[in-house]
Amino acid sequence: MASRARTKRYHHGDLPAALVDATLELIGEQGLQGFSVAEAARRTNVSPAAPYRHFSDRDELLAAAATRAAEELRERFTAATAAHAKPPERLAAAAAAYVRFAAERRAMFEVLFGAGLEKARYPRLEAATSGLMADLVEVAQALAPGxxxxxxxxxxxxxxxxxxxxxxxxxDHAFGAGACDEVVDEAERRVAAATRALVRGRGVLFAELGFAPG
Structure with a gap:
């Protein structure tokens, strides 16, 4: 069913998006080491040469997949932080959203943080990752000296x-086997608690890094 959907999208002129779909599907099944442009092309029902009309090499296709991942993670951060008014809770919610993203979008998490891409080579990827960090910095500025x-x-x-x-x-299953709701909930609870503790102790962090008190 997924393969037919991707083929239909290609016939409507969206081969790059279909190839990204196939890339994430492959990474989800086999990890980054199991991904190849040729297999992504096969799953999209196009010739092995077709992807290279849109992507210069394997890394550029991975960068497109990583860009989609960064955009989704940013959306999750936005939704999570919007539910809270106070900066400490907003950062804690973002940290929890990050952990849930890793659980629910394993392939996206892997390609975004494990592919070893040089982001400066890919402007869209660099913009997407810079944007999500900038959103968090804006929240954190309320907690920074001056x-x-x-x-x-x-x-x-x-x-x-x-x-x-x-x-x-x-x-790595440190919070329990599998990725059931209870296990993910526990990981979220712990990372949110750790983030709140970090925020409460931020004065020590700032002093260690040489920032003057506000």
């Missing part, structure tokens, strides 16, 4: 490290 953007960036990086760590632990 609303300093660099201090806010440092706080967001620390939060992202917490979220990445919890997402990796979730994938």
């Amino acid at each position: 609303r300093d953007a660099e201090a806010a960036w440092s706080l967001v990086l620390a939060m992202a490290a917490l979220a990445q760590g919890h997402a990796t632990l979730l994938i």
Whole structure:
């Protein structure tokens, strides 16, 4: 059914999107190591040469998939943070959304954070990832001394490290076997708690990094 849907989309002139669909499907089944442009073409019912009319090489197709992933993650951040008014809760909600994204969009998570792409080579990918980080920095500025953007960036990086760590632990079954709702809920609860603790102790972080008190 999915293959027929992709073929129909191609006949309407959307081969790049269909190839991204196939790429994410392949990564979800076999991981990044199991992905090939030729197999993505086969699943999209086009010739092995057809993808290269839109993507110069394997990495450019992966970058398109990573861009879609970054755009979805940004949408999830926006929805999660909009549900809260206070900056600490907004950052905690974003961290929880990151972990759930890793659980529910494993292929997207893998291509966005595990493909080793040089983002500067792909303007759309760089814009998408920069945009989602900028959204978080804007939230964090309310917690930074003098609303300093660099201090806010440092706080967001620390939060992202917490979220990445919890997402990796979730994938490694540290919170329980599988990715059932209870396991994901527990990972979300823990990363949100860790983020709140980080925010409460941000003064120590800022001092260690040399930011003057506000």
